[in-house]
Every structure is written in C-alpha cells, then in structure tokens.
Amino acid sequence: MKIFLVFFACLLFSSGLYAQQLSQVSFxxxxxxxxxxxxxxxxxxxxxxxxxxxxxxxxxxxxxxxxYYAPKLQPFLARTDYYDAYADSAFxxxxxxxxxxxxxxxxxYDEEHKRGRVKSMGPLLFxxxxxxxxxxxxxxxxxxxxxxxEYYRPYEHESIRGKLKSxxxxxxxxxxxxDDKYNAGKLKSxxPVPYKWYSPLNNIYNRGGLLTNNYRQLxxxxxxxxx
Numbered sequence: 001m002k003i004f005l006v007f008f009a010c011l012l013f014s015s016g017l018y019a020q021q022l023s024q025v026s027f028x029x030x031x032x033x034x035x036x037x038x039x040x041x042x043x044x045x046x047x048x049x050x051x052x053x054x055x056x057x058x059x060x061x062x063x064x065x066x067x068y069y070a071p072k073l074q075p076f077l078a079r080t081d082y083y084d085a086y087a088d089s090a091f092x093x094x095x096x097x098x099x100x101x102x103x104x105x106x107x108x109y110d111e112e113h114k115r116g117r118v119k120s121m122g123p124l125l126f127x128x129x130x131x132x133x134x135x136x137x138x139x140x141x142x143x144x145x146x147x148x149x150e151y152y153r154p155y156e157h158e159s160i161r162g163k164l165k166s167x168x169x170x171x172x173x174x175x176x177x178x179d180d181k182y183n184a185g186k187l188k189s190x191x192p193v194p195y196k197w198y199s200p201l202n203n204i205y206n207r208g209g210l211l212t213n214n215y216r217q218l219x220x221x222x223x224x225x226x227x
Contacts, residue, residue, distance in 0.1 A: 021038065021039065021124060021145060022036060022037075022038060022124075022144045022145060022147055022167070022222055023037050023038060023039035023045065023222070023223060024036070024037035024039075024045065024222065024223045024224070024225050025037070025164070025167065025222055025223075025224050025225070026047075026224075026225040026226075026227060027187065027224070027225070027226050027227065028227055029186070029226075029227070030186045030187050030195065030197065030210065030226045031174070031185045031186045031187065032163075032185075033050060033163065033164045034227070035047040035048055035049055035050075035055055036048045036049075036050070036141070036144065038121050038124060038144075040098065040099060040100070040101040040121070040122065041100060041101070041122070042076075042078065042099045042100060042101070043059060044057055044058065044059060044076050044098060044099060044101070045057065045058065045059065045060060045073060046098060046101070046121065047073070048118060048141075050140050050141050050149075050164075051117065051128075051139050051140055051141070052114075052117030052118045052126060052128060052139075052141055053117070053118075054094075054095055054103075054118065056072075056073055057073065057076055057095075057098050058072075058073030058074050058075050058076045059073060059074045059076060060073060060074075061074050069216075071227065076098060076099065078098075078099040079097075079099065080095065080097065080098050080099075081095075081096040081097045082094065082095055082096050083095075083096045088105075088107040088108055089108050090105060090106065090107050090108040090110075090115045090116040091104075091105035091106075091107070091116055094116075100122075101121055101122050102120075102121075102122060103118060103120065103121050104118075104119045104120045105117060105118055105119050106119050111130050111131060112131065113128055113129065113130050113131060113138045113139040114127075114128050114130065114139075117139075124144070124145050125143070125145060126141060126143065126144055127141075127142050127143040128140060128141055128142050129141075129142045134153065134154075136151075136153070136154050136162065137151060144167075146168075147167055147168040148166075148167075148168060149164065149166070149167055150164075150165040150166045151163065151164055151165050152164075152165050157176055157177075159174065159175070159176050159177060159184040159185040160174045160176070160185065163185075167220070167222060168220065169191075169220065170190060170191040170219060170220040170222070171189075171190075171191065172187070172189070172190050172191075173187075173188040173189045174186060174187060174188050175187075175188045175197075180197070180199060182197075182199035182200060182201070183197040183199055187226070190217070190219050190224050191219045191220055192219075193213060193217055193219055194212070194213065195210065195212065195213050196210075196211040196212040196213070197209065197210060197211055198210075198211050210226065215227070
C-alpha cells in the first residue's frame with residue numbers, strides 16, 4: 001500500500017511538473033513567426049509573443065470535417081485573475097492566473113530588457129536576451145524551459161534576418177532568393193522536415209501555397225503551425 005501511495009504521489013508531481021510546456025510555434029504565410037504557445041494542464045493554449053507578452057488564451061476548436069482548426073481560440077470560461085493596483089508597476093494589471101496556471105513576471109528591479117515580461121507559467125520558466133547580448137536580440141525570448149531559442153543575425157541575408165533559427169536542437173531554415181526567388185523568406189525546413197511551396201513555375205493559381213508537407217507538423221516534441 002505504501003509503495004502504491006509513493007508511486008501515486010510521484011505521478012502527481014511529475015504530471016504537475018510537465019503540465020506547462022512549449023506546445024506550438026506558429027508562422028504567418030509560412031514565413032513570419034507570430035507566436036509561441038504554452039499548453040496548460042487544463043488544455044488551455046496561451047499565445048506568447050517573441051518578446052514575452054501574452055497575446056491571447058483559450059482552447060482550439062477542430063472542424064467537424066477535415067483536420068482544420070479555427071484561427072481564433074475559443075474563450076476559456078474558468079476563472080482568470082489579474083495583478084491588482086498594489087502589485088509591482090512592471091506587471092500591475094497583467095494576467096495573474098488562467099485557471100490553475102499561475103503566471104509571474106520580471107519586476108521593475110530586474111534587467112531593463114526583462115521588465116514586465118513573463119517569467120513563469122506554472123513551473124515553466126522563461127528567460128530573455130539581455131543588455132549583454134547583441135542589440136537586435138535584446139528583449140527576445142532566449143529560453144522556454146530548457147529549450148534555447150536562437151535567431152538569425154543582422155549580418156545574414158535580408159530574407160532571413162531576425163527570423164527564428166532554432167528551438168533547442170531543432171534547426172529552422174528558410175528559402176533565399178537563390179533557392180526560390182518566388183518564395184524567399186518562407187520555411188525551407190524545420191529539423192529533418194522539408195517544405196516546398198507553389199510558385200508560378202509549378203502552379204500559377206496556388207502561388208505561395210504549401211506544395212509538400214502539412215500545415216500542422218509535430219517536430220521535436222513541438223507542433224509547428226503554418227497559417
């Protein structure tokens with residue numbers, strides 16, 4: 001009986017520990033990062049910008065026919081709390097909890113490029129590029145949990161400059177004008193998964209649409225969503 005209770009306690013602890021995690025990364029037109037998404041233990045998605053601001057939250061709705069999801073999240077009806085007027089000025093009035101997911105922020109005493117940005121969602125921690133990093137990176141998300149985020153630098157080609165380069169060990173590449181001038185800047189690969197796009201060379205009617213692969217693809221434990 002004691003062994004069962006210990007096992008059950010460990011199971012609860014581990015499920016709470018991994019309840020919040022990086023769940024999705026979304027791109028507009030298969031090219032530009034729009035947000036990161038964290039999924040809570042109540043199956044709520046919280047959309048977060050690359051500079052640590054909460055954009056929206058709610059649940060995904062799957063269409064009755066086909067593998068299509070509504071572009072907007074459905075409202076989450078459980079309780080949502082906000083920091084009151086007595087809280088630190090850096091996060092006063094910001095979302096404090098969404099259901100059972102408690103959210104904290106870097107305070108006014110923290111490094112300037114972190115102030116007011118999300119610090120944690122449940123047990124999941126966030127960190128940002130600071131004043132010690134290259135200027136174009138300062139204030140951008142650097143870590144989501146143990147996953148490091150990297151971005152293409154200003155000295156690289158303009159079609160990829162500033163774009164998301166990797167999440168942990170998953171490397172992200174984009175088409176250049178030398179690869180495909182019609183789709184320069186669009187995703188070329190995410191980890192081992194390649195992407196190809198329609199162009200006037202192969203279809204004048206679906207130009208810019210996805211030719212091969214899926215708009216929702218699980219890669220390295222993260223769901224990449226192309227809109």
